[in-house]
Amino acid sequence: MISSAVTISLVEQARGGPFVLWDDLAAGVRLAKELGYDAVEIFAPGPDAVDRGQFKSLLEETGLKCAAVGTGAGMVISQLSLTDTEAAKRQAAIDFVKSMIDFGGEFSAPAIIGSMQGRWTTDLPKDKALELLGEALSELGEYAKQYNVPLIYEPLNRYETNLCNTMADGVQLIESQSISNVVLLADLFHMNIEETCIAQGLKDGGRHIGHVHFVDSNRRPAGNGHMKYEPIVSALKEINYQAYASAEAFPWPDPTAAAKQTIEMFQKLFR
Amino acid sequence: MISSAVTISLVEQARGGPFVLWDDLAAGVRLAKELGYDAVEIFAPGPDAVDRGQFKSLLEETGLKCAAVGTGAGMVISQLSLTDTEAAKRQAAIDFVKSMIDFGGEFSAPAIIGSMQGRWTTDLPKDKALELLGEALSELGEYAKQYNVPLIYEPLNRYETNLCNTMADGVQLIESQSISNVVLLADLFHMNIEETCIAQGLKDGGRHIGHVHFVDSNRRPAGNGHMKYEPIVSALKEINYQAYASAEAFPWPDPTAAAKQTIEMFQKLFR
Numbered sequence: 217m218i219s220s221a222v223t224i225s226l227v228e229q230a231r232g233g234p235f236v237l238w239d240d241l242a243a244g245v246r247l248a249k250e251l252g253y254d255a256v257e258i259f260a261p262g263p264d265a266v267d268r269g270q271f272k273s274l275l276e277e278t279g280l281k282c283a284a285v286g287t288g289a290g291m292v293i294s295q296l297s298l299t300d301t302e303a304a305k306r307q308a309a310i311d312f313v314k315s316m317i318d319f320g321g322e323f324s325a326p327a328i329i330g331s332m333q334g335r336w337t338t339d340l341p342k343d344k345a346l347e348l349l350g351e352a353l354s355e356l357g358e359y360a361k362q363y364n365v366p367l368i369y370e371p372l373n374r375y376e377t378n379l380c381n382t383m384a385d386g387v388q389l390i391e392s393q394s395i396s397n398v399v400l401l402a403d404l405f406h407m408n409i410e411e412t413c414i415a416q417g418l419k420d421g422g423r424h425i426g427h428v429h430f431v432d433s434n435r436r437p438a439g440n441g442h443m444k445y446e447p448i449v450s451a452l453k454e455i456n457y458q459a460y461a462s463a464e465a466f467p468w469p470d471p472t473a474a475a476k477q478t479i480e481m482f483q484k485l486f487r
Numbered sequence: 488m489i490s491s492a493v494t495i496s497l498v499e500q501a502r503g504g505p506f507v508l509w510d511d512l513a514a515g516v517r518l519a520k521e522l523g524y525d526a527v528e529i530f531a532p533g534p535d536a537v538d539r540g541q542f543k544s545l546l547e548e549t550g551l552k553c554a555a556v557g558t559g560a561g562m563v564i565s566q567l568s569l570t571d572t573e574a575a576k577r578q579a580a581i582d583f584v585k586s587m588i589d590f591g592g593e594f595s596a597p598a599i600i601g602s603m604q605g606r607w608t609t610d611l612p613k614d615k616a617l618e619l620l621g622e623a624l625s626e627l628g629e630y631a632k633q634y635n636v637p638l639i640y641e642p643l644n645r646y647e648t649n650l651c652n653t654m655a656d657g658v659q660l661i662e663s664q665s666i667s668n669v670v671l672l673a674d675l676f677h678m679n680i681e682e683t684c685i686a687q688g689l690k691d692g693g694r695h696i697g698h699v700h701f702v703d704s705n706r707r708p709a710g711n712g713h714m715k716y717e718p719i720v721s722a723l724k725e726i727n728y729q730a731y732a733s734a735e736a737f738p739w740p741d742p743t744a745a746a747k748q749t750i751e752m753f754q755k756l757f758r
Contacts, residue, residue, distance in 0.1 A: 442685060
């Protein structure tokens with residue numbers, strides 16, 4: 217069964233970004249519960265930004281799970297990249313992700329590597345960048361095992377990375393370097409730009425897909441763009457996808473309406 | 488009737504960009520003729536990069552038209568923007584576009600403003616940037632009248648500009664500032680990211696649309712992505728669109744195959 221989740225951002229510097237709920241963790245978790253979500257996905261500035269005791273109480277109070285924790289703040293706030301050409305900065309990036317794996321791990325939630333993957337450049341050829349990324353993902357996937365969670369790696373559209381843009385690229389990275397305990401994130405917004413066919417992209421990812429960002433073509437909540445969801449739902453069934461459809465979308469027209477719209481579409485499509 | 492065109496890039500610095508044919512103007516024009524295109528769209532480094540006598544001969548020899556000339560090299564090579572905060576640099580941008588209007592005008596071809604529109608920033612608020620852009624488009628639209636051609640303005644996706652992303656944004660810019668002789672470019676790749684519904688976006692643009700970039704969702708030649716063309720063709724009919732469907736697409740899998748694929752799709756959809 218596919219479960220529903222909604223994003224909560226606590227990162228002021230990411231204002232304007234594709235997160236549904238903002239600022240107030242307690243209010244966000246309670247709203248998610250009220251609307252019928254199964255879980256929340258947390259985008260936090262760092263591992264200590266969330267009062268873990270309070271978060272634990274909120275999850276117990278509501279019965280919600282933590283679906284995943286983002287690591288993008290490492291890039292947005294501190295410009296940390298797993299493919300930085302400086303070894304010391306790569307190490308700082310790895311240390312930051314480990315601290316986020318520790319944070320998520322306490323709630324049985326995997327961490328997501330998105331913008332922290334970086335890019336290849338004239339100073340760092342693509343094959344070398346992919347090798348560095350693969351090494352980092354390997355180490356971080358190993359590290360996550362202690363919490364019985366995978367590490368989630370997200371191919372992004374061409375404007376956000378030049379490393380892996382499609383699910384097939386992600387599979388190639390994982391399989392060619394025999395990386396274990398790393399799953400792929402299928403973000404429908406990125407896939408609308410990159411995949412020849414979105415449903416086929418999901419099938420390309422297959423058993424490697426471990427998280428889905430459920431969003432529309434224009435990054436508004438599902439149902440507000442031109443995404444055709446029926447073939448997507450069929451493809452997820454075909455690959456026996458059993459994890460989260462998580463709303464990483466703009467808070468459009470406002471956070472509450474966006475959360476409501478997404479859960480209604482979720483129930484229509486997946487229940 | 489809608490006419491077909493294919494892009495030819497002569498800009499080395501734009502290598503890897505979404506242009507079908509490359510480097511050799513004569514070979515490009517002759518291939519376009521051989522494949523059955525009505526016209527070519529030229530992306531040149533500047534007004535003097537093309538031997539005008541040779542180009543005139545090529546058009547006479549083949550009977551092809553010049554559909555439009557791009558101005559993006561002003562940004563790519565010289566970082567010129569119509570919304571630069573420095574008046575002298577804005578003037579240089581306007582002068583460059585005028586020189587491209589003169590070049591295109593000789594072949595009855597309009598110039599296209601895409602990346603030269605720039606962006607709003609913390610130093611230049613959005614309303615001020617749109618005002619500067621509107622003033623520049625007004626002046627350049629007036630300037631183009633001497634050649635009996637419009638100026639073409641292209642809304643781009645969110646990663647390439649933050650000024651106008653949708654056809655509705657473009658209409659708002661043109662109508663709110665009563666800009667004359669400026670038409671909109673509907674690029675299907677950008678529209679796939681930005682429009683709630685691509686067909687509705689074309690209807691939003693309506694009589695203002697004066698040029699179409701005919702391309703697929705992933706910026707490969709039409710037919711290589713997940714674009715649904717039937718509603719697009721219907722919308723263009725509904726707005727009585729009568730200008731070019733021009734292939735601005737990656738040379739995928741190679742320039743000749745991309746040009747062949749596009750004209751086949753064009754004939755299937757528009758003939």
